[in-house]
Amino acid sequence: RxxxxxxxxxxxxxxxxxxxxxxxxxxxxxxxxxxxxxxxxxxxxxxALDEAAMKDAMRLGRLAIQGHLALFLGAGVSIGAGLPGWSDLLARLAERSNVAVPDSTRFPALDQAQLLEKMIPNLGEQVSAIIAETSTPSLA
Incomplete structure (x- = not known):
């Protein structure tokens, strides 16, 4: 099947x-x-690809094989795969790093992220670790 x-x-x-x-x-x-x-x-x-499109396709293929591509999708697409939403991600980052979550009533989401970036030196690694915890594909 x-x-x-x-x-x-x-x-x-x-x-x-x-x-x-x-x-x-x-x-x-x-x-x-x-x-x-x-x-x-x-x-x-x-x-049938013209020469320029084939060249682009080959370059993208090489980058994909090397693991140098990333998908960026709209908000909410990742939730179906079990990844956290924005507020949950911020809370988990704060918890992992023993810092306080910025007050969402005082700061918009992007400002909250910038504050956490200042408070968590290895923010990218922390986000990667949280994302790596989920391996369920989503239909979205």
């Missing part, structure tokens, strides 16, 4: 991307499913 679902999903994503003129990223939970998706895509779909 996984193969049938993957085939339908790949076909739907490809058709939608073509019809809407957008790029689509399919995220898989493991290497086996990723390999199956790549095989299915290569067997059934071929896109």
């Amino acid at each position: 996984k193969g049938d679902i993957l085939a339908q999903l790949t076909q739907t994503l490809t058709t939608s991307a073509t019809d809407l003129g957008v790029d689509v990223v399919l995220v898989t939970p493991d290497r086996a499913l990723f390999s199956a998706a790549q095989h299915y895509r290569r067997e059934r779909y071929h896109w």
Whole structure:
């Protein structure tokens, strides 16, 4: 059944991307499913890219293989995967670092983050650690 679902999903994503003129990223939970998706895509779909687009695609592929790409999605998309929302993230960062959470009634969200950045020297590492705790893919 996984193969049938993957085939339908790949076909739907490809058709939608073509019809809407957008790029689509399919995220898989493991290497086996990723390999199956790549095989299915290569067997059934071929896109004609001009030289400049092919050069960009090759560069992005190299960066992806090296682990140098990151997804940035809108607010709320990550919550379905079990990642914390903004206020929960701030609270968890403050708790991990033994600092007080900036008062949300006095400071907007971005100001709260800037205050935490000043109070937590390794903020990026702390955020990465919290994000790494979750490995559940989300349909979003």
